[in-house]
Amino acid sequence: MHKLKKLVVTTTLACSLLGFGVTSKTSAAEVSHSVQSGETYWKIASRYGVPVASLKKRNNQTSNLLHVGQRLTIPSTISQADKDLMAKLVSAEAKGESYAGKVAVATVILNRVDSSQFPNSVKGVVYQKDQGYYAFTPVQNGSINQGADSASKKAVNEALAFRGQGKGSLYFYNPKTAKSNWILSREVTVTIGNHRFAK
Known part of the structure; x- marks a missing residue:
């Protein structure tokens, strides 16, 4: 009987601590x-x-x-780490592009996270590989490891605010340099600066 009482008290205490942990974690995030x-x-x-x-x-x-x-x-x-990762990719991919172009690149990342065709996390999308190559050139050549500029950080926040709206772009490319017939066959959603966006 004493062992049973001890087990009940221990279980109740563990559940209480677990409950407090979840509550404080949730409130800390908001x-x-x-x-x-x-x-x-x-x-x-x-x-x-x-x-x-x-x-x-x-x-x-x-x-x-x-x-x-x-x-x-x-x-x-999403976490601050994911926002930072997105901003670094946007900064590297959309260097020299307009602010709208940066928002559109960030939107592609989020659209991929939300699509069943791609990994369901920011990190998974950014570092996705296909046939030995990364999906994004800055990941392949290492330029993603440079710091993000303030416009790219702001563009990520705006893309997050816009999430779930828009034309569902999942890809972007430079039509002057693209060599893939497959990417050129995708339905174009919008062209911003040197990038053509598609789904």
């Missing part, structure tokens, strides 16, 4: 934001790098109306 004059869901989502739809859903909102001083809980989406 932050609170006080709405300022002139802010919109789009501006707030872009600032924190979260999808607008997720921000509204987390706060049980259906309209676009915000009030100054209103408290919003910012949901956790």
Whole structure:
């Protein structure tokens, strides 16, 4: 009987500790934001790098109306490490491209994460290999290891805010240098600067 009582107490204690651990981890991942004059869901989502739809859903909102001083809980989406990795890839892939071009490259990464045709994580997409070659040239040649510029970091947050919208681009290439007939056969979604985006 004494052993059984000890087992029940130990199990209860372990469950309680586990419960506290999960609660504190969840609350630590989310932050609170006080709405300022002139802010919109789009501006707030872009600032924190979260999808607008997720921000509204987390706060049980259906309209676009915000009030100054209103408290919003910012949901956790991808990790800071994943944001940094995306920004480094965007910086290397879209060097010399417009800001819109950087956002579009970041959007391709997220679209791949969300697609059943590709790995379901940012790291998995960025480092995906096919027939011995990485999917992205900067990973292959090592230029991804350079730091990301501030525009690329901002572009990642904007792409995250835009996540789930757009034309579903899964690929991008430079039509002047592309040698693959397969990539040239894909449906073009948009052309921005030197990059053509496709699905």
